[in-house]
Amino acid sequence: MGVQDIIEGKKQWRTHQARVRKLPRDYQIVYREIQKYYFKVGPVDLADGPLLPGIVDFFAEGAAGGKGVLELVGTDVAAFCDDLIKDSDTYADRYQATRNDKTDR
Template sequence: MGLQDMIEGKRQWRGHVARVKALPPDYRIVYDEIQRYLFKVGPVGLLDGGLLPELVEFFEESAAAGRGVLEVTGTDVAAFVDDLIKDTPTESGAD
């Protein structure tokens, strides 16, 4: 990975973080918990893929539609995340 790639990656991450901060508080709390979980046991290549940006987009659309975060994830957020990554190899090897 070259210097330009690292700079671009950092720019994209900062944009992503800004989008997360713009979410309603309940969505931010759930997103932060999901992100922590994914960084521990998430799919290999999580940072290279589009899962987190897609999750933010899904949350943005749901919030704009006036839906509560638990309406879209269900009350078992861990099951929601496990369903998102069910077909991907994980860092922990516990597929």
């Protein structure tokens, strides 16, 4: 990864965060909680993948349609998050696999 890649990545991240700040306040709060959750257990390709930008798109459409954020994600936000990444390789899965390998030895 070169310097240009790092600079481009930062530009993309700042643009992404600017889109989040344009959402209504309740959407921003839920988005930040989703983001925290994914940073802890999320998919391995989170930084390069379409998941977070896709959520912002989904939220922007919901806000434009006049829906509340909980109408979109439900009251169990963690279940919403888990459902989005159910078929993805996650850091939590990798950690569990290494724990199981150590236990088997």
